[in-house]
Amino acid sequence: MKQNLELIAALVCVVLLTGAYLLVADGDPLQPSGLLGHGIGIVGFALMLATETLYSWRKTRRRARWGRTQTWLSAHVFTGIVGPYMVFLHTGFRFAGLAGIVFWMTVVVVCSGFVGRYIYTAIPRTPAGDEMETAQLQAAIDRAEGQLQAWLSAHAGTFTALVQQMAALPVARGTGRRRADRRYWQAWQDAVARLPDAQRDRAPELAALLSARRALQRQVAALASGRRLMAVWHAMHVPLAMALFFSAFVHAVAALYFS
Numbered sequence: 001m002k003q004n005l006e007l008i009a010a011l012v013c014v015v016l017l018t019g020a021y022l023l024v025a026d027g028d029p030l031q032p033s034g035l036l037g038h039g040i041g042i043v044g045f046a047l048m049l050a051t052e053t054l055y056s057w058r059k060t061r062r063r064a065r066w067g068r069t070q071t072w073l074s075a076h077v078f079t080g081i082v083g084p085y086m087v088f089l090h091t092g093f094r095f096a097g098l099a100g101i102v103f104w105m106t107v108v109v110v111c112s113g114f115v116g117r118y119i120y121t122a123i124p125r126t127p128a129g130d131e132m133e134t135a136q137l138q139a140a141i142d143r144a145e146g147q148l149q150a151w152l153s154a155h156a157g158t159f160t161a162l163v164q165q166m167a168a169l170p171v172a173r174g175t176g177r178r179r180a181d182r183r184y185w186q187a188w189q190d191a192v193a194r195l196p197d198a199q200r201d202r203a204p205e206l207a208a209l210l211s212a213r214r215a216l217q218r219q220v221a222a223l224a225s226g227r228r229l230m231a232v233w234h235a236m237h238v239p240l241a242m243a244l245f246f247s248a249f250v251h252a253v254a255a256l257y258f259s
Contacts, residue, residue: 006074010081021089029092037090044086051080052241084110098251105244112237119233123226124219137220144213151209155202162191166210171217
């Protein structure tokens with residue numbers, strides 16, 4: 001729920017904006033060229049501009065202390081929903097000409113933003129929201145491996161063979177993760193059931209160590225694939241956003257000139 005707080009806040013804001021619009025419009029759509037219609041469009045465009053600039057600016061300054069990166073991302077998502085919705089209200093439900101092109105480009109960019117948010121959540125991150133580095137994850141894996149080897153040294157017997165057996169099972173991500181996890185834990189339960197009673201009591205300790213190592217291995221794989229997907233997404237999203245803002249700027253200049 002906490003991760004979706006910005007989505008809930010944006011939805012509440014959209015509902016309030018809709019209610020206010022219906023109350024003021026009184027049955028007829030507001031004229032885009034009117035004072036209120038222009039005001040809605042200007043505020044919406046300003047929020048969209050903030051969406052595309054502020055978070056990217058903060059993300060490139062990891063040593064800055066102006067709030068956590070995660071907080072800036074939440075604001076990015078919020079303004080990225082509310083701003084386009086205000087632009088939608090500004091259109092007066094008329095989608096012809098350049099204004100219509102700008103609106104549909106906005107829809108595409110917003111949908112692309114949701115895809116980017118999904119990819120973002122798949123990349124391992126620090127508590128502050130910064131993307132983890134491969135070296136950080138590798139260091140964590142080395143620590144987990146050291147703890148595991150120390151435990152094996154203190155509890156000799158058939159545990160070494162059991163660890164090797166579990167390490168051979170694949171670490172899957174995405175849609176195949178649940179199936180791989182079911183296979184993993186089923187194999188674990190079968191193996192533990194064959195242990196002598198004296199060793200079976202130690203199995204939960206070993207299971208915790210193996211789970212920690214497995215989670216870190218999955219994060220390494222997720223980091224690599226997430227970065228590839230994010231690079232592809234950026235290559236498509238950034239040109240779309242630039243084209244959108246150029247078109248919106250031309251539309252704004254033309255609207256002011258002809259008004």
